[in-house]
Amino acid sequence: MNxxxxxxxxxxxxxxxxxIANRMLDAEGGSEVRLNAIAQEIERSGTYTHTPxxxxxxxxxxxxxxxxxxxxxxxxxxxxxxxxxxxxATNPTDAVNGALQSHLNDAFNAGRIKSIISVFAxxxxxxxxxxRMANHQLTRYAGFRMADDTVLGDPHSVELTDxxxxxxxxxxxxxxxxxxxxxxxxxxxRTPIMDVFEEQPDLFQEVHLTHPDIPxxxxxxxxxxxxxxxxxxxxKIGGIxxxxxxxxxxxxxTEIGARNLSDKDRYNALPAVAKVMGMDTSxxxxxxxxRALVELNRAxxxxxxxxxxxxxxxxxxxxxxxxxxxxxxxxNREVKGDWSWLVPPMSxxxxxxxxxxxxxxxxxxxxxxxxxxxxxKKNKASGCPFHL
Numbered sequence: 001m002n003x004x005x006x007x008x009x010x011x012x013x014x015x016x017x018x019x020i021a022n023r024m025l026d027a028e029g030g031s032e033v034r035l036n037a038i039a040q041e042i043e044r045s046g047t048y049t050h051t052p053x054x055x056x057x058x059x060x061x062x063x064x065x066x067x068x069x070x071x072x073x074x075x076x077x078x079x080x081x082x083x084x085x086x087x088x089a090t091n092p093t094d095a096v097n098g099a100l101q102s103h104l105n106d107a108f109n110a111g112r113i114k115s116i117i118s119v120f121a122x123x124x125x126x127x128x129x130x131x132r133m134a135n136h137q138l139t140r141y142a143g144f145r146m147a148d149d150t151v152l153g154d155p156h157s158v159e160l161t162d163x164x165x166x167x168x169x170x171x172x173x174x175x176x177x178x179x180x181x182x183x184x185x186x187x188x189x190r191t192p193i194m195d196v197f198e199e200q201p202d203l204f205q206e207v208h209l210t211h212p213d214i215p216x217x218x219x220x221x222x223x224x225x226x227x228x229x230x231x232x233x234x235x236k237i238g239g240i241x242x243x244x245x246x247x248x249x250x251x252x253x254t255e256i257g258a259r260n261l262s263d264k265d266r267y268n269a270l271p272a273v274a275k276v277m278g279m280d281t282s283x284x285x286x287x288x289x290x291r292a293l294v295e296l297n298r299a300x301x302x303x304x305x306x307x308x309x310x311x312x313x314x315x316x317x318x319x320x321x322x323x324x325x326x327x328x329x330x331x332n333r334e335v336k337g338d339w340s341w342l343v344p345p346m347s348x349x350x351x352x353x354x355x356x357x358x359x360x361x362x363x364x365x366x367x368x369x370x371x372x373x374x375x376x377k378k379n380k381a382s383g384c385p386f387h388l
Contacts (some may be wrong), residue, residue: 004047011054011238012031012038020076024053041364047124049137055082059080060075060236062235063368065366071321072321078116081116082119083095084120092186093191096120096186107248108205115248120245121242122241122242129187129188129243131185132182132189141179143156149363152376156357171195195224203276207304211295214244214276220276224300231244231245251327258293258296270328271292337360339353339358370388
């Protein structure tokens, strides 16, 4: 009771301090009236229920508080969708599936990526969850184990791919870029596998990579999906945990070009990029890796722009985040930050974030957190502040 109420109180104080959210509170009688109601509800049931306005502001505040996100200047634009009762529908699988398909389609928004979060049922006082998802993201490529111990596709998806096959997935095609199916966990039970993108391929929007100056780049057959939509993080608002709250923003180019496609334990594309560029890869002293990295990232930005799909570059987003930090400072709000995440994985010293330090203390009452997979009955103690 005491810890939950103290976190609820901290959240309501944030609403009260916000010029827009404060009007929402006033419309419901003010903070004192609301806190009294919350205290009584916690006393009765061990939890409390957010009003729609609290859910809207809370989800946006969780984004603003997220230490590792460089796109927080857009926090007020987040569209919040309330599906807290979807698990109680006559056919909950269909209800959740439909909600997420709409989310993904609307987030793509004909290429003008819109930030959306879909909030499902909160964690219960006993630690159980009505709804979770097996997937890390709604959009992700599979990783198939091959007979020679290599991986076809994304090595980060091997475990989930194995699970999907174990639960009945029979992929029509096994390629480097096969979209994973979906699987929900409703009241602790796994639903049948849903091969959503095989049935509706237009939902899985992709960008095929080309290069503005290197025609041969096209022969690499590289591509990536347009909407990053995370589905395995928990959102916490005023002490209430929402274990299934899928959300999306838009990509920063380096996420794709300097990590997903470049990391040795992901697609490891840099040697192939260097080859089509005719580089001498016999010595690190030629900096061929660095040159290939830059050109791959140029291809990512160029291709997304050519397709008319929103993407940020690390220089512009770095400048926007610095402006956000300064604006928050003028409001006497310190921006918490994880330096190792805010500095991009290429040309870091060319961004403002490299040259400043951040307090990495995590705001516990309202934020996004990693969590144990598959709806644990009890929250486990963790030494990491980014985990519940």
